[in-house]
């Protein structure tokens with residue numbers, strides 16, 4: 444990047460808020476995908492007008508600007524694939540207001556999700572979206588990805604809690620969207636347009652969030668089944684019995700084996716699947732829910748049901764699910780983590796067919812995730828240095844995506860498209876739908892300066908696969 448441009452940016456945000464040494468650039472060029480690309484500059488703005496000025500400069504001088512929260516994304520969204528400025532939003536870290544009368548909060552995007560949740564819970568309020576990364580991801584990243592988590596089955600995902608936004612458009616103008624009220628239908632719903640736009644349509648600088656009362660109590664159970672079909676049937680039966688659990692997590696047999704090898708906590712390694720179920724609400728109602736879940740699952744081919752009597756026992760039940768991410772790396776050093784979503788009644792069918800796809804290609808696969816909303820973290824564990832295995836994994840992923848769409852599902856329930864799924868979106872979206880999305884991008888970002896090379900498989904982005912076809916290269920440095 445031109446030295447005079449760097450000086451202009453330093454003038455906007457202060458020299459102390461700009462990094463340019465190679466060591467520093469490396470720290471802001473990756474996320475949780477293993478993909479990497481070096482930016483030209485890393486900038487930490489503190490004020491809306493600073494972001495606005497940087498974007499105006501970007502349009503005048505044609506350099507990319509890539510917003511970054513905490514870099515925990517699972518689709519390469521914050522990776523500066525064409526270099527330019529990485530705009531780190533961590534200094535936008537204030538909880539501006541928690542309005543306990545109207546049950547709303549106004550926050551800046553750099554606030555850590557888990558910190559915010561603790562803060563509102565002290566006031567008896569609840570902000571439900573709970574990505575597993577909540578202790579270290581940012582609310583801005585959550586809004587940009589429309590993050591979800593185990594509680595989505597009962598409480599929905601980030602978009603269900605965003606009432607309004609302050610956004611700096613790619614051309615530098617600042618817009619305010621949405622309302623501070625429960626209702627509001629004036630004009631197009633721009634808030635929904637920006638939620639889940641993966642940092643490609645604007646930079647979020649303020650968020651108005653809806654809060655709800657904190658449930659009084661919760662109860663945690665683990666039910667282990669002999670067959671994955673039984674677990675899937677249990678999911679359908681529990682929901683049709685008009686109990687809406689706050690969490691309904693599934694681990695398939697390879698996931699159980701993986702967790703048991705790692706933790707040695709006595710899980711039966713031949714079990715087909717297990718469900719981790721939580722119900723919440725008023726104290727008096729919970730025993731009734733637990734009894735009903737016991738009745739439903741006892742009619743199926745279940746190994747056992749464990750009910751936590753207190754928080755400590757609940758933590759033990761969660762241990763296997765929480766250990767799964769590190770445990771999976773014992774299978775192989777690189778994870779290709781997907782987050783496909785299928786209709787709930789297709790979960791067992793999906794797991795069986797995905798296992799077959801993996802088996803035919805000699806790949807290690809585990810499926811776990813949010814069975815209550817059909818969102819499975821299908822992870823293929825590979826040795827990335829093995830070219831042949833990587834190729835087989837890329838083929839396997841494409842087949843799994845095709846299967847997902849055939850079953851009426853979607854390629855991503857919560858991680859977004861970013862770079863990793865860009866080559867596949869035409870499996871799910873029609874050409875006309877993609878063109879509408881591209882038109883929206885062009886209207887808001889005529890010079891394509893904001894987070895270019897994301898969502899759409901455009902020819903200017905370095906190929907994500909060695910042969911230029913669908914697929915991706917893991918751990919590749921695009922620009923050095």
Ligand SMILES: Cc1cc2nc3c(=O)[nH]c(=O)nc-3n(C[C@H](O)[C@H](O)[C@H](O)COP(=O)(O)OP(=O)(O)OC[C@H]3O[C@@H](n4cnc5c(N)ncnc54)[C@H](O)[C@@H]3O)c2cc1C
Nearest residue numbers: 512513514515516520575581583584587590591642647857
């Ligand atoms: C162990 C682990 C578990 C995870 N579990 C879940 C899960 O359960 N559910 C889930 O949904 N996700 C999960 N994720 C993925 C990730 O944590 C989420 O996508 C999260 O929302 C990303 O937040 P972040 O602050 O790290 O954003 P980043 O990774 O920094 O950025 C993500 C995207 O948001 C954009 N962005 C960031 N800030 C802004 C802003 N202020 N304005 C505009 N665009 C912005 C970036 O450009 C990028 O496209 C997990 C990740 C890990 C590593």
